[in-house]
Amino acid sequence: EDQVTQSPEALRLQEGESSSLNCSYTVSGLRGLFWYRQDPGKGPEFLFTLYSAGEEKEKERLKATLTKKESFLHITAPKPEDSATYLCAVQGRGQNFVFGPGTRLSVLP
Amino acid sequence: DSGVTQTPKHLITATGQRVTLRCSPRSGDLSVYWYQQSLDQGLQFLIQYYNGEERAKGNILERFSAQQFPDLHSELNLSSLELGDSALYFCASSVEEGLAGAPTDTQYFGPGTRLTVL
Numbered sequence: 475e476d477q478v479t480q481s482p483e484a485l486r487l488q489e490g491e492s493s494s495l496n497c498s499y500t501v502s503g504l505r506g507l508f509w510y511r512q513d514p515g516k517g518p519e520f521l522f523t524l525y526s527a528g529e530e531k532e533k534e535r536l537k538a539t540l541t542k543k544e545s546f547l548h549i550t551a552p553k554p555e556d557s558a559t560y561l562c563a564v565q566g567r568g569q570n571f572v573f574g575p576g577t578r579l580s581v582l583p
Numbered sequence: 584d585s586g587v588t589q590t591p592k593h594l595i596t597a598t599g600q601r602v603t604l605r606c607s608p609r610s611g612d613l614s615v616y617w618y619q620q621s622l623d624q625g626l627q628f629l630i631q632y633y634n635g636e637e638r639a640k641g642n643i644l645e646r647f648s649a650q651q652f653p654d655l656h657s658e659l660n661l662s663s664l665e666l667g668d669s670a671l672y673f674c675a676s677s678v679e680e681g682l683a684g685a686p687t688d689t690q691y692f693g694p695g696t697r698l699t700v701l
Contacts, residue, residue, distance in 0.1 A: 517692030569639035573626040
C-alpha cells in the first residue's frame with residue numbers, strides 16, 4: 475500500500491530563518507511526487523512535480539529534492555507570506571494519488 | 584485563481600439525503616479528479632475521469648459516484664449521507680490523462696465545496 479508521511483507536523487520559523495520539510499514515502503512504481511501549499515479553507519496550490527531520484531526543482535525561495543525514499547522542501551529566507559500547510563503526495567503504478575498529512579508552517583515577522 | 588470552478592461553495596443537508604457537487608475544469612483540461620478533505624483523514628483521492636471515462640479509483644465509497652459529461656464538466660453524487668461525510672470536497676483538473684509510462688500531469692485545484700451533514 476502506498477504511504478506518505480510528513481515531518482514535522484508543525485514548524486514555526488522567524489522571518490529569514492531557513493529550514494526543510496520532510497516527506498517520506500513508500501510507493502509501488504513512483505510515477506510522480508508532488509508538493510502543494512494550501513492556505514486555510516482554500517484548494518491546494520501546485521508547487522512542484524518530481525519524477526526520479528536525484529531530481530531538484532526551484533521556485534523563488536523554495537527548492538524540492540527527491541531521493542528513492544524521501545523528498546525535502548527547502549525554504550530559504552522565508553517570509554510571513556510563506557505561512558501555509560505544505561502537502562506532499564505521490565502517484566504510484568496504480569495511478570492512485572496518496573497525500574501526506576501536511577506540515578503547518580508559520581513564519582513570524 | 585486556478586481556473587477550476589466548483590458549485591455550490593457551501594452545502595448543508597441532513598443524514599440520509601443525496602447531493603450533487605459540480606466541477607468545471609480549466610479550459611482545455613481533459614482530466615478531472617475528485618478529493619475529500621476532512622480534519623481527521625486529510626486529503627483523500629476519490630476518483631479520476633479523463634475525457635468522459637473513468638481512469639483511476641481511490642478511496643471512494645459505494646454510496647458515492649461521479650461522471651464526466653461531454654462538455655468535460657464533472658459531477659460527484661453523494662447519497663445516503665452520514666455525519667462522517669461532512670468535509671471539503673475538491674475537484675482538480677489537468678491537461679493530460681497521465682498515461683502509463685508518461686510523466687503524470689500537474690493538477691490545478693478548485694476552491695472546494697464545504698459539505699455539512701446534520
